[in-house]
Amino acid sequence: MLLRFTLCLLLCFTLAPLPRASPLKVEIVHQGLVHPWGLAFLPGGDLLVSERPGRLLRISADGQRHPVAGLPEIAAEGQGGLLDLAQDEQGWLYFSYSEPGPGGSSTAVARARLQDDRLVSLQPLFSQRPKVSGGAHFGSRLVLGSDGLLYITLGDRFHYRDQAQRLDNHLGKTVRLNRDGSVPHDNPFIHTRGALPEIWSLGHRNMQGAAWRPVARQFWAHEHGPQGGDEVNLIERGNNYGWPRVSFGEEYGGGKIGEGGSAPGLTGPLKVWVPSIAPSGMLFHSGxxxxxxxxxxxxxxxxxxKLVELTLAGDSIIAERALLTERGERIRTIKEGPDGALYLLTDSAAGKLLRVAP
Amino acid sequence: MLLRFTLCLLLCFTLAPLPRASPLKVEIVHQGLVHPWGLAFLPGGDLLVSERPGRLLRISADGQRHPVAGLPEIAAEGQGGLLDLAQDEQGWLYFSYSEPGPGGSSTAVARARLQDDRLVSLQPLFSQRPKVSGGAHFGSRLVLGSDGLLYITLGDRFHYRDQAQRLDNHLGKTVRLNRDGSVPHDNPFIHTRGALPEIWSLGHRNMQGAAWRPVARQFWAHEHGPQGGDEVNLIERGNNYGWPRVSFGEEYGGGKIGEGGSAPGLTGPLKVWVPSIAPSGMLFHSGxxxxxxxxxxxxxxxxxxKLVELTLAGDSIIAERALLTERGERIRTIKEGPDGALYLLTDSAAGKLLRVAP
Known part of the structure; x- marks a missing residue:
């Protein structure tokens, strides 16, 4: 009895439960990458990495880099450049980039096949309208859903945030396309006069992370808030996510934005960070x-x-854990490798590719 | 154009948004309290504080302490002692404590009136069954709902966790009573053979925080997980919250508990902490x-x-902020004062009463 009581005191009274360390094994797969942004796994074990300044690299299993030729012209300024990569089962490589043109630049998406370190059979799939000046808020993540469709996240281009509420442009939107770039017949605004038919959702700011959730067949994205107010959202058909009518953040330097955090008719986030963590990259693990x-x-x-691990119950986010905080690295991109490990790109002029496993 | 681009770089590219400090004003109202646990505000500006070893104090506006006489016998061992306090509009003071008796002790609740620093008209309202040995997991928070009822959180008494799934005892339960201690006619298990009629919910571990949510007229509670797995729950009529069949935590020293985090028929938490923060005290602010x-x-x-601030959207918890981390104090209790400020009790042999305002 005394022993049990003493044990109880030791275990649960004097101090609360001790955390058990959950160490992750972190391995540097490659380094010296210049602001790497997109990552894709090739069938034979090679990797493709995009560098934001406008370079595409094949990294062979022995660690050698092979520049890939045949990219279109890229407007690499500020946050713009060669951005996301995605590979489908038919051997198409999808890539997003900031495309120059009359008026400035905008986010564009194309696909091509890889042959002897050259992109061939290049097909332009999408070009954000309008092109505007400035080097910020391009988005742009590419998500290949198990529904066979291609989802693209598109930023508000910073100076043009009010456009995120209008359906006659692609600023601050997600779009949903067939993989050949055509518009699916069941897109939400296809019969709305004046609306661009590619639009899947509106009212976004700058979404540098998006992912398909396999167990629920859902498309999720996160976005940078202004000063505070980073959000995680479940992106559903035709919904308006509120920016800049509402935000949990505030103007740079202070000052209220819009009507506060939420308003009727607008879809609220499932998770908010105040202050901002500046999220980039997103993955639901397959298990x-x-x-x-x-x-x-x-x-x-x-x-x-850091790397944030979130636990879900249904569509609610019920737990959050910060991982890799001890490394002090800016994490840009997360992909699941064929081996089930997490592959991370760190954002730096000397960026790394990390492999992370339990 | 160049200026705008430079501005953009400064604001949103090189670094992400800067957090704006939200300083809280913290004031020490009183100190030298021995493991203070419960707090109540008296009409004239005086305060009542319970000390766990078994002392009730009136603290007058000038900071003087006045011991209050007339408490029942208290079994103050381990986590047990004189625990929570609540005051209603009719001048009744409700208090919870570990009550000695055949078999050990259990959590009990009584109410009384305060007259010249003495408890008078004392009415025993509830006594947890059975009494068991051990000094851990008594609960016990008292919540006076705007529905006119009294909610009490009751721990599983640590060595008896399997009892939390059975309806023939009060271990690991919340109970719901009329304020005179009688059982409301609409309690969920009142017609269930063998069930104790006071039970409102089951499957709990140790709930040292509970609160009424005024805007939604809801009863919420949190509970300590074992090693990891602290939970916040919306406590609804007759629900089973799963302990120890499921838990997001694990056995002390490692080892799986039950069937993992969730199972059909069990109500899951709205928030989980892994590792544990050991929550105590809970308040929905009135505004x-x-x-x-x-x-x-x-x-x-x-x-x-720390003090955790959570933001809700509907019944979802969408944001979390850690406050007062720089103080390094164990926070036991949170109440809203008549002035709208937060009043906190810190858990220590030299505990403090803090006033916290924006």
């Missing part, structure tokens, strides 16, 4: 090789310099 | 005096040594 990670949501942080 | 705090959920942390 392959690591069942304990199944349906875990991983998000990278640039300013926050 | 009086500080509209920016309306419906904010404040939770104290013992091991976590």
């Amino acid at each position: 392959n090789h690591y069942p304990q990670w199944q349906d875990k949501l991983f998000i990278g942080a640039l300013r926050g310099q | 009086n005096h500080y509209p920016q705090w309306q419906d904010k959920l404040f939770i104290g942390a013992l091991r976590g040594q």
Whole structure:
């Protein structure tokens, strides 16, 4: 009895439960990448990495870099450049980039095949309208859903935020396309007069992370808030996510934006960060090789310099854990490798590709 | 154009948004309290504070302490002692404590009136069954709902956790009573053979925080997980919250508990902490005096040594902020004062009463 009581005191009274360390094994796969942004796994074990200044690299299994030729012209200024990569089962490589043109630049998406370190059979799929000046808020993540469609996140281009509420442009929107770039017949605004038919959702700011959630067949994205107010959203058909009518953040330097955090008719976030962590990259883990990670949501942080692990119950985010905080690296991109490990790109002029496993 | 681009770079590219400091004004109202646990505000500006070893103090506006006489016998061992306090509009003071008796002790609740620093008209309202040995997991928070009822949180008494799934005892339960201690006619298990009629919900571990949510007329509570797995729950009629069949935590020293985090027929938490913060104290702010705090959920942390501010959207918790981390104090209790400020008790042999305002 005394022993049990003493044990109880030791275990649960004097101090609360001790955390058990959950160490992650982190391995540097490659380094010296210049602001790497997109990552794709090729069938034979090679990797493709995009560097924001406008270079596409094949990294072979022995660690050698091979520049890939045949990219279109890219407007690499500020946050713009060669951005996301995605590979489908038919051998198409999808890529997003800031495309120059009359008026400035905008986010564009194309696909091509890779042959002897050259892009061939290039097909332009999408070009954000309008092109505007400025080097900020391009988006742009590419998500290949298990519904066979291509989802693209498009930023508000910073100076043009009010356009995010209008349906006659692609600023601050997600779009949904067939993989050949044509518009699906069941897109939400296809019969709305004056609306661009590619639009899937509106009222976004700058979405540098998006992912398909396999268990629920859902498309999710996160976005940078202004000063505070980074959001995670479940992106559903035709919804308005509120920017800049509402925000949990505030103007740079202070000052209220719009009507506060929420308003009727607008879809609210499932998670908010105040202050901002500056999220980039997003992945729902399949659970392959690591069942304990199944349906875990991983998000990278640039300013926050960490890997965030979120636990879901239904569509609610019920727990958050900060990982890799000790590394102090800006995380740009997260992909799941064929081996079930997480592959991260760090954002720096000397960026790294990390492999992370439990 | 160049200026705008430079501005843009400065604001949103090189670094992410800067957090704006939201300083809180913290004032020490009183100190030298021995493991203070409960707090109540008296009409004239005086305060009542319970000390866990078994002392009730009136603290007058000039800071003088006046011991209050007339408490029942208290079994003050381990986590047990004189615990929570609540005051109603009719001048009744409700208090919870560990009550000695055949078999050990259990959590009991009584009410009384205060007259010349003495408790008078004492009415025993509730006594947890069975009494068991051990000094851990008594609960016990008292919540006076705007529905006119009294809610009490009751721990599983640590060694008896399997009892939390059975309806023939009060271990690991919340109970719901009329304020005179009688059982409301619409309690969920009142017609269930063998069930104790006071039970409102089951499957709990140790709930040291609970609160009424005024805007939604809801009863919420949190509970300590074992090693990891602290939970915030919306406590609804007759629900089973799963302990120890499921938990997001694990056994002390490692080892799975039950069937994992969730299972059909069990109500899951709205928020989980892994590792544990050891929550204690809970308040939904009314918004009086500080509209920016309306419906904010404040939770104290013992091991976590911070004040947690949670933002809700509907019944989802969408944002979390850690406050007062720089103080390094174990927070036991949170109440809203008549002035709208937060009043916190810190858990220590030299505990403090803090006033916190924006």
